[in-house]
Amino acid sequence: MESEPRPFWNPLAAGIVLGLALLLTFVITGNGLGASGFVTRMAVQINAWTAPDAAAGNAYFGPFVQAGAPLVSWITWEVIGVLAGAWLGSRGAGRTRVKVERGARVSVGERFAWAFAGGALVGFGSRLARGCTSGLGLSGGATLAVSGFVFLAGFFLAGFAVSMMFRRIWQ
Amino acid sequence: MSFPLYDLGLPSGLLAGLLFGYALEAAGFGSPRKLTAQFSLRDFAVFKVMFTAVLVAAIGLYLLRLGGVIGPASVYVPTLYFWAILAGGLMIGGGFAMGGYCPGTSIVGLASGRVDALVFIAGMIAGTTVFAYLYEPLTGFYFAAKGPDAERLPDLLGLPEWAVLAALVAIAALGFALGSRLERARGGPLTAQEVCAEDTETLATPKGAMARS
Numbered sequence: 568m569e570s571e572p573r574p575f576w577n578p579l580a581a582g583i584v585l586g587l588a589l590l591l592t593f594v595i596t597g598n599g600l601g602a603s604g605f606v607t608r609m610a611v612q613i614n615a616w617t618a619p620d621a622a623a624g625n626a627y628f629g630p631f632v633q634a635g636a637p638l639v640s641w642i643t644w645e646v647i648g649v650l651a652g653a654w655l656g657s658r659g660a661g662r663t664r665v666k667v668e669r670g671a672r673v674s675v676g677e678r679f680a681w682a683f684a685g686g687a688l689v690g691f692g693s694r695l696a697r698g699c700t701s702g703l704g705l706s707g708g709a710t711l712a713v714s715g716f717v718f719l720a721g722f723f724l725a726g727f728a729v730s731m732m733f734r735r736i737w738q
Numbered sequence: 739m740s741f742p743l744y745d746l747g748l749p750s751g752l753l754a755g756l757l758f759g760y761a762l763e764a765a766g767f768g769s770p771r772k773l774t775a776q777f778s779l780r781d782f783a784v785f786k787v788m789f790t791a792v793l794v795a796a797i798g799l800y801l802l803r804l805g806g807v808i809g810p811a812s813v814y815v816p817t818l819y820f821w822a823i824l825a826g827g828l829m830i831g832g833g834f835a836m837g838g839y840c841p842g843t844s845i846v847g848l849a850s851g852r853v854d855a856l857v858f859i860a861g862m863i864a865g866t867t868v869f870a871y872l873y874e875p876l877t878g879f880y881f882a883a884k885g886p887d888a889e890r891l892p893d894l895l896g897l898p899e900w901a902v903l904a905a906l907v908a909i910a911a912l913g914f915a916l917g918s919r920l921e922r923a924r925g926g927p928l929t930a931q932e933v934c935a936e937d938t939e940t941l942a943t944p945k946g947a948m949a950r951s
Contacts, residue, residue: 572930575772578783579914581765582790588757589791590798594807595750597742598814599795600758602842606859610866627870641746646845648755649762653849656763664934665851668770668838682854685837686844686861687868688829693841694869695880696826698816700840701758703823705788707816709795711890711902714818721827722834723785730777730835737771737778737838 570661589709596641599706602649603693604642610690611637627694670738681736741808759846768850769933770838777835781927782917789910793903800899811888818885825879837861 575581592600611631614622623632631637657663669678693699696718698707704722707715743750765787766772775781802808834840837858839847844862847855873880892899921927 572934575766575783575930576764578765578786579790581761581783582787583794585758585761585765585787586791586794586798588754588761589795590802591757592754593795593799593813594741594802595743595745595754597744597812600754600842602840602845603862606841606862607866610863610870613863614867614870625870625873627873641751644748644751645755645758648752648757649759649842649845650755650849651752652756652759652761653763653768653846654759655756656760657768657850660764660930662763662768662930662934663851665853667854668847668852668933669854670771678854679857682837682839682857683861683864685833685835686839686858687865688833688861689837689840689858690862690865690867691869692826692829692833692865693862694826694866694873695829695876696823697819698826699830699842700788700834701842703816703827705791708788708792709799710813710815711796711892711899712815712818713885713889713891713894714816714823716891717818717820717823718827721824722831725828725831726777726835727831729832730774733774733835734778736836737774 572662573660585705586709589705593706593709598641599702599709600645601642601698601702601706602646603690603699603702604640605646606690607631607694608637608640608643670736672738673736678736681733741802742812758842759849762843762846763850766928766930766933767843768846768852768855769928770843770847770852770854772928772933773843774835774838775928778924779920780924782913782921783927785913785917789906789913793906793910796906797903800903815888815890817887818883818889819881820883820885822880822882833865 589600611628614628615632622628667675667678696703700722703715703718708719766783772781773784776784803810830840839855839858841862844855844858891902895902
């Protein structure tokens with residue numbers, strides 16, 4: 568049933584379109600693009616539902632809880648847009664595949680375990696850095712912020728080092 | 739009308755996100771194997787796409803400022819907190835190599851049907867919660883080695899902005915050339931066909947042989 572997937576764009580073309588989208592976002596909002604800010608707000612909301620007192624009293628989550636409706640925010644609309652844009656692109660190009668993507672010699676369980684652990688590390692790191700690859704690396708980098716380039720140095724350094732132990736997951 | 743518009747409404751967010759998600763997906767960033775192939779030096783798409791986008795937007799912002807369309811210091815520039823940002827960058831790079839995504843690309847993976855992206859997102863929410871409960875003991879580290887407010891490379895290096903941009907373009911060009919050479923030596927970047935293929939190796943191997951190995 569699945570159609571032959573259309574090729575990805577060449578990286579230069581994709582980079583130019585992404586850069587123009589980022590520039591437009593700066594002109595419209597005064598900010599760049601982001602992603603982890605949504606994860607924070609999602610975490611606040613889930614904690615506020617499951618452990619309301621602890622969340623309200625927490626030094627980091629508390630201010631979000633007191634402000635009310637943590638998910639009502641520009642970053643939430645943006646992430647909904649990302650979901651829709653990626654879904655449209657993936658559908659239109661026949662690249663949607665419902666699957667657990669992994670290397671040939673890795674079980675689904677093991678892939679899930681590392682996906683969760685990697686996600687946890689990324690979630691923690693994004694709060695520590697005050698942003699992620701989108702907000703600090705891409706958007707910060709585009710403003711020539713020193714912080715953006717310090718972030719990118721750490722990101723690529725650890726990526727290369729840690730990936731040496733994880734090739735098996737992907738090949 | 740003066741720019742930026744500082745419009746943080748729903749249509750503004752949806753539009754920015756639509757373009758962002760569409761471009762990331764078209765680049766192949768919904769696939770964790772393509773993303774992580776950057777770190778085995780087989781696929782330089784992450785470096786090439788990011789560096790190009792950063793430079794297009796940086797040069798665009800520079801020209802808009804020169805042309806008087808946007809004012810100086812009119813867009814948000816994140817301030818450096820050296821240790822927290824370096825440590826956070828290291829954790830995100832490491833978590834990306836382990837889990838296959840960063841926050842933005844996990845949303846793209848989910849939209850492309852990747853079930854593992856959903857598990858990664860659950861992990862991010864857990865990690866964010868752990869951070870919130872360690873925030874108080876971490877406060878000293880979180881604010882350590884703060885740089886000047888909204889400091890930019892031209893300020894730090896004492897160079898005019900055009901010179902910094904020119905140097906970054908030269909570094910990007912070098913990275914592109916070196917990256918393409920390494921890609922060719924390792925069988926070329928991952929194609930849509932490869933990342934969309936059924937797990938052929940697994941299917942081709944008899945179940946019994948898998949169990950025995």
